[in-house]
Amino acid sequence: MPPPRTREGRGPWDRPRAPSPEAAPEKWNWNCPETRRLFEDAFFGDEDYIRQGSEECQKFWTFFERLQRFQNLKTTRKEEKDARQPKHSHPALADLPRAYDPRYRINLSVLGPDARDSRGPGRRLPPERASEFRQALLHYLDFCQKQAFGRLAKLQRERAALPIAQYGHHILQMLKEHQVVVVAGDTGCGKSTQVPQYLLAAGCSHVACTQPRRIACISLAKRVGFESLSQYGSQVGYQIRFESTRSAATKIVFLTVGLLLRQMQREPSLPQYQVLIVDEVHERHLHNDFLLGVLQRQLPQRPDLKVVLMSATINISLFSSYFGNAPVVQVPGRLFPITVVYQPQEAEPTTSKSEKLDPRPFLRVLEAIDNKYPPEERGDLLVFLSGMAEISAVLEPAQAYASHTQRWVVLPLHSALSVADQDKVFDVAPPGVRKCILSTNIAETSVTIDGIRFVVDSGKVKEMSYDPQAKLQRLQEFWISQASAEQRKGRAGRTGPGVCFRLYAESDYDAFAPYPVPEIRRVALDALVLQMKSMSVGDPRTFPFIEPPPPTSLETAILYLRDQGALDSSEALTPIGSLLAQLPVDVVIGKMLILGSMFHLAEPVLTIAAALSVQTPFTRSAQSNPECAATRRPLESDQGDPFTLLNVFNTWVQVKSERGRNSRKWCRHRGIEEHRLYEMANLRRQFKELLEDHGLLAGAQAPQPGDSYSRLQRRRERQALYELKRRHEEGVGRKRKVLRVQDDQDGWSSDEDRGGSASRGAGDSVDIQDVKFKLRHNLEQLHAAASSAQALTRDQMALLKLVLGRGLYPQLAVPDPFNSSRKDSDQIFHTQTKQGVVLHPTCVFTNSPEVLHAQEQAARGSDGSRDDRDKMSSKHQLVTFVSLLETNKPYLVNCVRIPALQSLLLFSRSLDTNGDCSRLVADGWLELQLADTESAVRLLAASLRLRAHWESALDRQLAHQARRRLEDEEEEEEEAPVNHKEVAALSRELLQFMTSKVSYSLRRLTGLEAQNLYVGPQTITAAPSLPGLFGNSTPSPHPTKGGYAVTDFLTYNCLTSDADLYSDCLRTFWTCPHCGLHMPLTPLERIAHENTCPEAPQGGPPGAEEAAPEPPQKASALQKPYHCEACQKDFLFTPTEILRHRRQHV
Amino acid sequence: MACETERTPLGVFKCQLCALTAPYSYQGRQPPDSQSVVLLEESYVMRDPFTPDKGRFLVVGSRCSMCGRLVCVGPECSLFYSKRFCLPCVQDNVDAFPQEIQQDLEKRKVPFTRPASQRSS
Ligand SMILES: [Zn+2]
């Protein structure tokens, strides 16, 4: 109630209650800042209950003003009061004050300043005013007490009213008697928040509670901390990938499943816990399923460890029977009745493969609600759609409808939204208006929104499914399961009776699978297998999973890990594999990190690895916004997306380290979701620590600011930041805002969007993310790293690409030869397993596809054909990519362009040649035809040597790392694992190799060609004597391909060729420039001789000369005299020309 | 950073009327860390769980000065009028209290017993 104004309103100086004889001669003004300061000095000192200048102090004055107005109202009645005093027997009643005064109802007292310190500032206050002030303070403190107690009581009432409250005792009892107990209850029964507290109350002190999602760890820790009244204590903590609030006093910790598994990796028996709660087991996440498997095996070794499995009421018997018929405590959900309305969509005329979702059925529901339910009856609508595209298909028409009727606020909800936008679904709609939330299945279990009365269920979900053959992630649309349908329906009945509209027929529902497909049957299992190997749980094929994965997925994963070098041929972890198992990242990204640190490229590689491990920071809206696109352009790198991300991150760090610049704004202008950059920074730091831990990176000490002054300065800054953070946390508990109905077009928004700091508390204008960032990271160090990365030399850049290329290998695609004559938007690519893939729209090459074309080359007959097919060029490129994502098309995501020939020579798992090595086939699908045999052989030889070099350096690095871990910190000051000079030499050689210019053609073999690639096993087994060419290995006949296996990847002379040539025919007379040897030799033999020629100058690797820019088409250098037997003529021919010539005679 | 000097609870306070429970960390009239505030009854006190400020306390309950029951400070269980009285005792001796309090009780009109919001444990 607004207090009515009395008197002149402004001057509460005249307190009418008891006009004192010595009333102030002048006007007393409580509003005068000096007056207030005087009292604050006296009462709100550093030691006092309320401190000067605090938020509390402001609250007090507000209260004070209200109290004064209130007392002005009441005084008149006051005087007539008198007391009767009947005698009472009980002594407690005997001395009750006769005359009522509200202050007798207050159970505390405040000492006046004079009572505490006679010399203090209180001396100068008029006693009358001081006592008035004290009374007000008393009332204020009483008010605060009542308020806080009210919250406490409410909290307990709510807890007691939860369905699970009736079962707490029972659960504890069960847990006494059994090792494993299953608690099954639907969302809203309170199991996730209450069971941990029952355990706490029962005296358990080492409780871990796993959650599938990081967000849940944080929010549950907060909630449970709050409810168990240790919100600001430390009994309840959480631990997630980047943060931990755990301390010695922590009794219960919420952590992710992944983290618990890592703890088990170190100590399988989990000695640090007494009770383990595994929440949301019904979601059947990969890690959760695996955890259950490990637990099942581990429990006999830890009979004292208690396990609580918490599940929705889905398939409970599965979990119970997996743990030897563990008892089940089933808690009924608290659901109000829900009416189900089936509204199957009549078979719509399939409009052009129905690319876009028809929004009409959804609009009809909105209309139906408007017609049937008066707007005063509150209740919001939650619409489940299969994916983001479907959400946007409905969003627009729904918003149009909303702005027409003014009765709806339409909000999207999916995981790619910014956090702030996601939060909007929790805001409230103004009276008479309903929220309509268009959501993916994120709202099925992860996000709980109150106040939903209507649910529309499309019956569809898009899920990543994994094709192990193609190693391809597909986002596909499926019918949901009955369990999901029930879950969705249930969202309508949490706050009152509800209605669920199912946009499918009841018969469809009956045909749904009972449960969703567990993740283990849908996704790639590389990471899981790697983890299983590192935890030594035995052969993944025989591991007793609660439900086993498809055998093909397991086999693919094992094969993949062998391909990637993480497992050896006996499927044991290799050194690199065991390192990879400890890096919580994708295998390819882990490899990048390891390779990068070897070449002293750790800083940029750390950033890139982090960037590739989080969701893209580029917001979708910005794609359609040309302004965003333009401001972003300078950050783009035409080398590839990871480099763009590197630029974005580095520039962002730059912006952050410049005083007074607002990184939030900077990001917004460029259509960048800043939150992702914070995640990158966190991840980057974690990677760095991992590399340091594993001795791959010298733990560079932060360059301490030298003098004590700057240290002090720095400490002060940090203190200020802590203070900011603390104050922010005080004011946390985001208040719900009222949404605005859209006026017209600009969609929905909360007041927050416009008012900015005006509508929020002053303390809230702080960018808390920025504060946390600056507290967590050493900005100076980051900044230094960023600037060094920005100053990457061309060589470093090339090396970086090599590192990425090797890490990502074999994820690469070849541009279609006709791309150069295609429209920019029609560029297509082929991978080994998949033809006709396209660049993801976010990819930097979509704007400049020409950088991927082999722009060449007048030299070879300009026969008018404008395609790259068979085109000779030294600049063919491949696109290596981080992932292949299939939605409506197969997309290459996060691409880098790399030189084709050199990369294939360095990375291919299988490299096959013809007799003179002018024709190479990489991994059985890419054919390279080199113009010149001699340079082909040289390049091949150089690549062999480089690979061996690189491999041994890497092996030693990893072995060193493994040894270091064994010996532990025995010797801190060890020399670098692989010596600096060696790495420098290797880098130099690699760079020279990469820049070598050789003309060649590149094409993808057709299926038929690929089938008939090899000559097959040969009866003649005379090995070619090519000493030195292929190192010291003695080639042996290849059992299946034919030809000779030179190394584990290189097979010489196994390719069939139409002009079935014997290498002998290519012998020509040749004189060694070093020793003067003169005899007919094949090019191969020549190289072999040169490599071993005793007179040859040692040192410079033969491949190096190749690096000298050398125009491959220059005739003279390569032409040799040639005598043709067929036509009896002498020519001056290059080896290729010889081939061509000979072909005429066939 | 912040040192976690959690004052360990002395025990759990439980209201004998409404069964509200709360861990208390101090019992008496002079809560620690707040020299300028004194309590007018022997109280069960916890640190205010709703503020990060460590010096703030919250009085959860005390003994009825007539019957000696432990009661919480909630208005459904007790009132303070220069001393603590549980509501049953107030009801029994209602005319010993000034009219203001009687009127308050009238207005409240809630039966003093709040049956079993917490049944077990
Ligand atoms: Zn009570």
Ligand SMILES: [Zn+2]
């Ligand atoms: Zn009593």
